[in-house]
Amino acid sequence: MGPAANADIARDEGGISAALAQLSARFGERLQTGMALREQHGHTTTYIPTQAPDAVFFPESVEEVQEAVKICAEHRMPVIPFGVGSSLEGHVNAPAGGLSIDMARMNRVLSVNQEDLDCTVEAGITREELNHYLRDTGLFFPIDPGANASLGGMAATRASGTNAVRYGTMRENVLSVTAVMPDGQVVTTARRARKSSAGYDLTRLLIGSEGTLGVICSLTVRLHGIPQAISGGVCPFPSVEAACQAVIMTIQMGIPIARMELVNALGMRAINEYSKLDYPESPCLFLEFHGTDAGVAEQAELFGEIAAEFSGGPFVWTRAAEERQKLWKARHDFYWAGFVLRPGTKALATDVCVPISRLAECIVETEADIAETGLVAPIVGHVGDGNFHVSVLMDMEDGDEIARAEAFVGRLNRRALSMEGTCTGEHGIGQGKMRYLEEEHGAAGVDMMRTIKRALDPLGIMNPGKILDMTGK
Incomplete structure (x- = not known):
């Protein structure tokens, strides 16, 4: 289930025990080893299983981070930097244990x-x-x-x-x-x-x-x-392809759009149910324009004309801050909204990015793949730069469904790569996408990355088991 939990270094129980004793003596209560806190710092918001660190440290200065890293290096204890834990590819997991350095108190x-x-x-x-x-x-x-x-x-x-x-x-x-x-x-x-x-x-x-x-x-x-004026709204389309063609024309015409988000029909159904809204349950673009009062009005009108060319609309937009906040709150809650479609499931959240000229083709093929595979997987995307996300909702008790979901993700990544895109536009590699890195960069490119990693981190203590498989290479 999920990606292999490999590590770049073998776990050294004696070294970790010695490092923990030294860290505890130096930092006292700011080094925590309670299981609940440790599991929170190995937790990911996707389906990848949690791999907890041995301890969590809350530094308050660069000098304290420096001191902790030196102790870990001395005893070859892994170091896993931690922000707020919102990453989606297992970045904060600790497959060989180690010290999670939580930066929450360094927030000035x-x-x-x-x-x-x-x-x-x-x-x-x-x-x-x-x-x-x-x-x-x-x-x-x-x-x-x-x-x-x-x-x-x-x-x-x-x-x-x-x-x-x-x-x-x-x-x-x-x-x-x-x-x-x-x-x-x-x-x-x-x-x-x-x-x-x-x-x-x-x-x-x-x-x-x-x-x-x-x-x-x-x-x-x-x-x-901060822009003098901001306008935004939602525009429905008869199909994902029509919405994507409107995106391409908007970009090619040089309209300085600030936000351009696609939600497919299934995603709109989830958003409406979760956020108690009544948007059209067809593919929609969420848009925002920044500029002067006259500028944002002109941009919105131009986009409305483009949308009409592709049978989209009506494009209803507003400058009212309260209405715009409601719109973007619904968009940002997309991940959680998806669960109304299948309560009790977990999400395999993945993303790819392609040149915008291939965007419509990639999303249409992906929707067809989802339907043929029998999955429930709404789509949302930062389509102004060719990036879109798929949230596959899986029954974690159904091994066949997990296998189908993982096979779908593999096809999605390779589809994007075949269109001169990338296997991840913004989620990163972490643990979840290590297997696709060489397909994207080639063996020589990945070997160069390994060379950099070994040169800067010869002991392999920095967030091992992420991005690169260093074992046997």
């Missing part, structure tokens, strides 16, 4: 540089906490993966979300990170300048590394001005 804003449109924060701050702090500055941090994730975790998984079509992903919005490396050294990857050609791009190396190369402790991120 260190500086805000309004004129430069950036700020430096500790890794444990969540996106909602940061935007609440920034509310009187006229600035905001735009990356919104749905969950109230920590910025350190978002950087580690190269998170994206509903605003990516306008503002980009974490890759484009992180200027620099400060991280504790596997040997305990502290590295700051860049300065605050918006561009540099000084050496290797260490910032991008750590963004998306999923805790396998170091523990991100702070980061400097880009900020954006």
Whole structure:
């Protein structure tokens, strides 16, 4: 059931016991070993089984993270960085045990540089906490993966979300990170300048590394001005293909859309039932426009004309904040809404991303595959950048159904790869998608990643068993 729980290093009971004794003597009550807390820190929001760490540590400074990592390195105890645990591919599991470093107490804003449109924060701050702090500055941090994730975790998984079509992903919005490396050294990857050609791009190396190369402790991120006006709404379409064709034309016409989310008919049924709404139960696009009063009105009208070309509409949009919040709350609750379709099941949540010219083809083929396989699996997507998600609802007592679901995910990943896409647009590799990494990057590409991993983490203590299978290679 689920991916193989391999680990890069063998579990060393004596080393772990010695490390725990040393960590406990140094950090006291901020090192916790209770089973309930440990299981919470191995828990994932998908169906991958929980693999708990041996202890959870709550540091309050970079120096404390550094000290803990040095102790773990001395005794070859695995280190698993932890944000809020909202990742979906088993990133925070501990297949060889180890120390979960929970960054929740490192959640301060260190500086805000309004004129430069950036700020430096500790890794444990969540996106909602940061935007609440920034509310009187006229600035905001735009990356919104749905969950109230920590910025350190978002950087580690190269998170994206509903605003990516306008503002980009974490890759484009992180200027620099400060991280504790596997040997305990502290590295700051860049300065605050918006561009540099000084050496290797260490910032991008750590963004998306999923805790396998170091523990991100702070980061400097880009900020954006809060738009003068925001409008948004929902537009129904007769088919997924028609909705996707409207997406493609909107992007190709250069309309500066901020959010463009697709929900298929099954997903709309779940949203309506869960959120007590009455949207059309056909494929719908959720949209949002940012700009001036005149600009957002013009953008909404242009999109309405595009939708009509593909038999979509009516596109009903509003500037009222309360209505827009209700719309996006329903969209963000999609994961939980899916369970109304099959109460008592668990979700295998997966995502792929393809060039937008192949988006309609990929989603239509995926819907047909779901129907032929006999699964219940609503679809939602950040379709403005070609990314969509499938939430397969599985009876965990039915081995045949689990096997069919996992086979479907394999076909979905390979379908995206055959269309020059990726096996994961934003969920990351973790444990769940390790088997597809070589198919995407080729053996030489994955070997290069292993070389980097071995060079920076020769003991293999940083989040072992994630992204790369290091055993026997």
